[in-house]
Amino acid sequence: MPVGTKGTVKGLTPAEVRGAGAGVVLGNTYHLYLRPGTELVRDAGGLHGFTGWKGPMLTDSGGYQVFSLSDTRRLSEEGVEFASVYDGSRHVFTPELTTRAQEDLGADIAMVLDECPPADASREYHAASLQRTARWAERSREAHTRRDQAMFGIVQGGLFPDLRRESLRLTTELDFPGYAVGGLSIGESRAEMLEVVSYTAAALPAEKPRYFMGIGDPVGVLQVIGLGVDMFDCVLPTRLARHGAALTPGGRLNLKNARHRRDLGPLDPECRCEACAGYSRAYLAHLVREDELLGHRLVTLHNVHFMGELCRRAREEIRAGSFQEWSEAWVSRYTGGR
């Protein structure tokens, strides 16, 4: 899922995002609630009407941003009070409010409000926090009225297997149509992250979508797919693009590197996106160096296309029963080419 933080996958039109093979676009409730306001989006026909994206869409609850963007939040059983990253104004997110906000945004999938404890939180903190997250999940579900919108639960519990198990038990008892693994990609090692995903994804209901929140590097994506994850989102592919870094089968390629300056070949000869089909590395490198909008746009298009193609291929290999083998060869080429 490419991330359309503020109602746009930065630089691209909905038609381009669709053409790049993206299945679901993610919107951030935190940002859209503050700017331009979820009521305005509702009046414009929800995010679909407001942004022109016709495909499936998911909104997070805003919880992650509250806990990652604000230093001065105040947490209580009722909800969490925080200062807006835009203007410092104070707001309170409760399960009821973020559910209502997401109903106004009108995405196809909404998320419960959860607490995201910091990476260094203690076992005791996590144990209490996951109980509150479960109570918030129940309140989110109770507040949820839209029949045309699914709501997913979120499993927390840090890096503690028994706490993950407990959070999973409490969350699945509420019988959501899909579940996310939350609270990862926040500073733990890749091995720790994969271990948690491994036993959590395996314990989640097999017939319901499993969503890993916040992974977007190609290797990580293949690793979590291998562990049974069906959905994931990350700003990485689009953010990298704006810094001039392109994803290619041979690894991450920095277009600001001097060796691309006179390279008249395509960015990625195996790619069929507009950036690779229509322009040379030398031209893209020039645009990126000059901080030209078209450069950000074309490299973003390529990276979203690259991830879409990677996932399309992964689905194909899963169906053919050859995912593991293909995935290992793919990762070896990607990491060897760096």
Add this chain to the structure above:
Amino acid sequence: MPVGTKGTVKGLTPAEVRGAGAGVVLGNTYHLYLRPGTELVRDAGGLHGFTGWKGPMLTDSGGYQVFSLSDTRRLSEEGVEFASVYDGSRHVFTPELTTRAQEDLGADIAMVLDECPPADASREYHAASLQRTARWAERSREAHTRRDQAMFGIVQGGLFPDLRRESLRLTTELDFPGYAVGGLSIGESRAEMLEVVSYTAAALPAEKPRYFMGIGDPVGVLQVIGLGVDMFDCVLPTRLARHGAALTPGGRLNLKNARHRRDLGPLDPECRCEACAGYSRAYLAHLVREDELLGHRLVTLHNVHFMGELCRRAREEIRAGSFQEWSEAWVSRYTGGR
């Protein structure tokens, strides 16, 4: 002619520029000479090959930028030495060098190197300067070898009718296939500018294109067309767009204005560009306020489309013999709506 300063009309692909009705795209030799270098562009097949723009293209000689961007230039009969706006490195532009650079860039139309005296230069300064510009024009023509590229002369002479006449005489003696009126839009009043354009355009050969360098506001464009000008360029429509200002039949519209925040209608109901057909004012206003790339891109597309449509209509009215009447009504609506 939309301006593609550094080899891109900021934010747009060549196909979009074409679709917006642009006839000719302008490239700036000053910028392209310094970054990425005209030899690299030559090796990539000229600006057409490098940027992917298939239509007609014009490059200026870089003279205007040397005189407007650099404070520490040193002018001599040979040429002009200046400090790069990018890194302060010293360079010398001579008629021979800018001709060669433009041959490397490979546009369909190149310009002679001219001196652009400051707005407050004296009559004596202008009188001497236009003589040098004429000598530089001759040297540019002598250095010019590409048979598939036209080279235009430039008339200088400030706001002095007799000096303009003298510059025009010297320049047309060299028998270029087209002529530009230079040295305007640099601080003089609109009335002074129109007066110079009026008598200069009228005295230029009627069978050859007349190019006014540096006008892009819709009213000014219609005024100079009315005086016999065939070609003009300006960064205004694209620069305005990046500041959130859209051109509409009712005048310039600032999308940051609070009254557009909840307006779910199109930016310009009479326009058929992608921005007006696919998005609401409220969405565009949101993108512009959030400084989103897609906002800059869509408003740029609209403004280029708006100017293309204005010129298409102007050609139609000229052919129908109704230009003057139509133009006055158009200007009255545009200025009345502000």
